[in-house]
Amino acid sequence: MxxxxxxxxxxxxxxxxxxxxxxxxxxxxxxxxxxxxxxxxxxxxxxxxxxxxxxxxxxxxxxxxxxxxxxxxxxxxxxxxxxxLAPALDDPRRGTYLRWIAFYGASFEPAVVDRATKRPEMEASTSAYGSYDAMLQTLVEQLGRGDYLLGERFSAADVLWGTALRWTTGFGIVPELPAIRAYIDRACAHPxxxxxxxxxxxxxxxxxxx
Known part of the structure; x- marks a missing residue:
């Protein structure tokens, strides 16, 4: 089917x-x-x-x-x-997987676009992503917890984030911090x-x- x-x-x-x-x-x-x-x-x-x-x-x-x-x-x-490449519905990692896929669309991309276009920052209480710095710090902390977003397991979330971070760091929109660079190298090494x-x-x- x-x-x-x-x-x-x-x-x-x-x-x-x-x-x-x-x-x-x-x-x-x-x-x-x-x-x-x-x-x-x-x-x-x-x-x-x-x-x-x-x-x-x-x-x-x-x-x-x-x-x-x-x-x-x-x-x-x-x-x-x-x-x-996706945890099953009954897999304990399913929630984490969905969280980081959704975080990309709901927080990362809006924050990056706002920063790239130099839009004035909104109050954190009314912004969908809080603040750019808080968004980035949240991401970097997760990247430091394992090789991939689900720890040792490579998933579709890593395809999404590997592509996005390679592109945004390449254009200087996102800083190439050590944790981000190392993650890009790991994720994008997939054949x-x-x-x-x-x-x-x-x-x-x-x-x-x-």
Whole structure:
């Protein structure tokens, strides 16, 4: 049942890059629909019918369309339990796993975007993430508790965070603290990162040659 091919709407220069890594790590069957931003492919009526925000990542599996990075990670990792990248519902680590996936979308990304765009800080009591410093300190403390977010177990959460931290530190948006650098190196050493990078390089080269 899970062997139905996933349609993956993708541009490597977007947040869908992490989803490509996850698909490779899961060994999932998928086909890529390249979304050329320069050509406005994310603003066509066909794509907006799938994702009215015109955003990536977006996937379609059977008759279900899933948008939002966090939702896609949870959906895909649960769809392929044999890959072992998501704790089962009755696994004591399930709550921690969901916490850190949700923390990415609810706290980390809004805080990083606010910091990068130099938006004035809100009062911690009214901010969704408290403060940037508190958010970052909370993350760094968790990264110091083990090799991965679930300790010694690599999970889909590490694909999400490895991708995000590599990108944000690379652009200087997040400081490359020792704990963050060490975590990026561990998470991104998973073979799926190299496979996804190779595939994306070929995708971009092919698009440029058209």
């Amino acid at each position: 899970t062997e139905s091919i996933i349609t993956f709407f993708h541009n490597p220069q977007s947040r869908s890059a992490g989803v490509r890594v996850l698909l490779e790590a899961l060994g999932a069957p998928y086909e890529v629909r390249f979304i050329d931003f320069k050509a406005g492919a994310n603003r066509t009526p066909e794509f907006l019918a799938l994702n009215p925000l015109g955003k990536l990542p977006t996937i379609r599996h059977r008759d279900t369309v899933v948008t939002e990075q966090v939702a896609i990670f949870i959906y895909l990792a649960d769809l392929f339990p044999a890959a072992g 799926a990162f190299a496979r996804a990078a190779e595939l994306d390089a070929g995708l971009l080269a092919g698009a440029a040659g058209k």
